Amino acid sequence: MSTARRRSAVAVLAAAALAAGLTACGSSGSGSTTAPTSAASAGTASSAAKVSGSITVFAAASLKESFTQLGKKFEAANPGTKITFNFGGSSALARSIVSGAPADVFAAASPATMKTVTDAEAANGEPEVFVKNTLEIAVPKGNPKHITGLKDLTGVEVALCAQQVPCGAAAVKALDAAGVKLTPVTLEQDVKGALTKVELGEVDASLVYRTDVKADAAKIDGVEFPEAAKAVNDYPIAALAKAPNAAAAAAFVEYIRSPEAAQALTAAGFQTP
Amino acid sequence: MTTAPAETRRRTRRGGGRVPYALLLPALLGLAFLVLPLAGLLVRAPWSALPEQLSSPEVWQALKLSLICATAATGVSLVLGVPLAWLLARTELPGRRLVRALVTLPLVLPPVVGGVALLLVLGRNGIVGRWLDSAFGITLPFTTPGVVLAEAFVAMPFLVISVEGALRAADPRYEEAAATLGASRLTAFRRVTLPLIAPGIGAGAVLAWARALGEFGATITFAGNFPGRTQTMPLAVYLAMESEPEAAIALSLVLLAVSIAVLAGLRERWMSTP
Numbered sequence: 001m002s003t004a005r006r007r008s009a010v011a012v013l014a015a016a017a018l019a020a021g022l023t024a025c026g027s028s029g030s031g032s033t034t035a036p037t038s039a040a041s042a043g044t045a046s047s048a049a050k051v052s053g054s055i056t057v058f059a060a061a062s063l064k065e066s067f068t069q070l071g072k073k074f075e076a077a078n079p080g081t082k083i084t085f086n087f088g089g090s091s092a093l094a095r096s097i098v099s100g101a102p103a104d105v106f107a108a109a110s111p112a113t114m115k116t117v118t119d120a121e122a123a124n125g126e127p128e129v130f131v132k133n134t135l136e137i138a139v140p141k142g143n144p145k146h147i148t149g150l151k152d153l154t155g156v157e158v159a160l161c162a163q164q165v166p167c168g169a170a171a172v173k174a175l176d177a178a179g180v181k182l183t184p185v186t187l188e189q190d191v192k193g194a195l196t197k198v199e200l201g202e203v204d205a206s207l208v209y210r211t212d213v214k215a216d217a218a219k220i221d222g223v224e225f226p227e228a229a230k231a232v233n234d235y236p237i238a239a240l241a242k243a244p245n246a247a248a249a250a251a252f253v254e255y256i257r258s259p260e261a262a263q264a265l266t267a268a269g270f271q272t273p
Numbered sequence: 274m275t276t277a278p279a280e281t282r283r284r285t286r287r288g289g290g291r292v293p294y295a296l297l298l299p300a301l302l303g304l305a306f307l308v309l310p311l312a313g314l315l316v317r318a319p320w321s322a323l324p325e326q327l328s329s330p331e332v333w334q335a336l337k338l339s340l341i342c343a344t345a346a347t348g349v350s351l352v353l354g355v356p357l358a359w360l361l362a363r364t365e366l367p368g369r370r371l372v373r374a375l376v377t378l379p380l381v382l383p384p385v386v387g388g389v390a391l392l393l394v395l396g397r398n399g400i401v402g403r404w405l406d407s408a409f410g411i412t413l414p415f416t417t418p419g420v421v422l423a424e425a426f427v428a429m430p431f432l433v434i435s436v437e438g439a440l441r442a443a444d445p446r447y448e449e450a451a452a453t454l455g456a457s458r459l460t461a462f463r464r465v466t467l468p469l470i471a472p473g474i475g476a477g478a479v480l481a482w483a484r485a486l487g488e489f490g491a492t493i494t495f496a497g498n499f500p501g502r503t504q505t506m507p508l509a510v511y512l513a514m515e516s517e518p519e520a521a522i523a524l525s526l527v528l529l530a531v532s533i534a535v536l537a538g539l540r541e542r543w544m545s546t547p
Contacts, residue, residue: 089515091515091516092515094515095514095518157415159497164512164515164516184499185414185415185497185499186415186496186497186498186499186503187498187499187500187504188497188498189493189498189512197497200392200396201396201397201398202392202396202397202398202414202415203415
């Protein structure tokens with residue numbers, strides 16, 4: 001009986017592998033056939049450009065909720081497209097793009113991390129800033145430690161982003177502006193890591209983006225602070241030079257910069273540039 | 274050296290025919306696959322900037338922390354793991370198979386899952402962690418002891434498996450003889466069993482130590498990342514790779530050197546273990 005089960009499991013795996021292979025072939029084939037069409041109609045609205053095939057979008061962790069939502073809308077507006085997201089710390093994403101990770105679009109949380117990609121000539125054209133984001137202090141629901149500003153963070157356990165990632169660089173700027181010196185208990189690899197530590201109650205506070213607080217409002221509260229104005233992050237987006245599906249990549253970048261997407265991003269707490 | 278006849282026998286067998294290409298080719302490919310990446314590390318190393326990279330206090334901080342934590346984790350594994358191995362090998366504990374399966378689980382479990390589990394149990398809001406915090410004021414996540422715990426969690430099974438194997442290979446009649454001479458079970462364990470399986474314990478400890486030194490997933494999940502407190506070498510390498518690959522290569526070289534030193538230092542012991 002157990003061998004039978006094992007055999008059927010193998011069959012399922014084989015079938016899945018076969019299916020994956022087939023869809024991969026299909027998508028790349030259709031992607032290449034539609035490429036000239038969309039190249040010709042470049043400049044028109046994304047919904048008008050006929051694109052298809054799958055694209056991979058590397059995006060800053062803070063874009064997770066909004067991009068997932070916008071990705072679904074893009075897929076609905078462009079039947080036959082499939083977007084795979086890879087969310088993470090912008091610096092790690094930039095590094096993997098430079099090292100040859102197969103991505104079509106990169107959306108970073110800071111110009112500095114985007115620069116890693118443009119310096120390696122891995123971007124297709126100039127990156128464009130599509131939103132701005134500011135920091136907030138994330139605290140557990142009800143703010144049990146009564147944190148009102150950056151100065152209150154010195155006496156409690158705080159999670160920050162590592163300085164390599166944009167939220168960490170912004171945190172350093174904000175803390176410097178406030179003249180607050182603090183020793184965090186951990187430096188996280190992306191903003192969602194810092195946020196989760198508050199959500200789990202493992203730390204008392206963390207410095208994250210306004211948008212993260214908003215996206216997680218059911219579990220955490222946000223505390224605004226004036227120094228956040230000194231540490232505003234620009235979010236650039238660019239299609240990549242080695243994008244396997246250049247047409248769809250360009251269309252997605254265009255879509256993110258459309259008024260419709262801007263509205264959704266503003267609703268999520270981002271500011272338009 | 275003492276087995277000269279065996280040596281000659283082996284030699285004649287080896288000379289029996291040419292090595293078939295069907296085996297030689299994949300073997301050489303396998304060798305290249307294992308060695309080339311490390312050679313690449315040496316080729317790409319920023320040799321001129323290396324002294325400067327390695328003299329930064331962060332490197333030594335991370336290395337020191339790594340060595341201390343891996344050694345402490347091995348200590349924890351020895352204190353808890355050897356008795357556990359004895360329990361598995363020498364007693365008729367009910368549900369022993371299940372216990373062994375549970376002990377081996379962290380061996381196959383992705384370490385990051387272990388980190389999540391540790392955080393949920395020993396974190397400030399965890400079942401055990403909350404009690405530790407309120408009763409003793411002890412919080413483990415994001416502390417150096419937290420690193421030791423995370424490393425011990427993933428490393429101990431290596432030690433237990435290795436020591437259990439040594440115990441099974443050791444003849445229990447020595448212990449029985451000690452018992453007939455009036456030694457208690459504990460005395461027999463201390464005076465007879467332990468010396469008997471010392472090489473096995475040594476091998477297990479080295480395995481556990483090496484595993485703890487390289488531990489990444491459970492550490493970063495449970496203990497977080499802060500230089501000097503919880504940022505071990507693997508974490509430092511990973512983070513450096515994001516911003517300064519040169520520094521990551523330098524750190525990797527240090528870890529490579531440590532690994533080679535350990536292998537070289539323990540080679541004799543390795544060979545003599547059953």
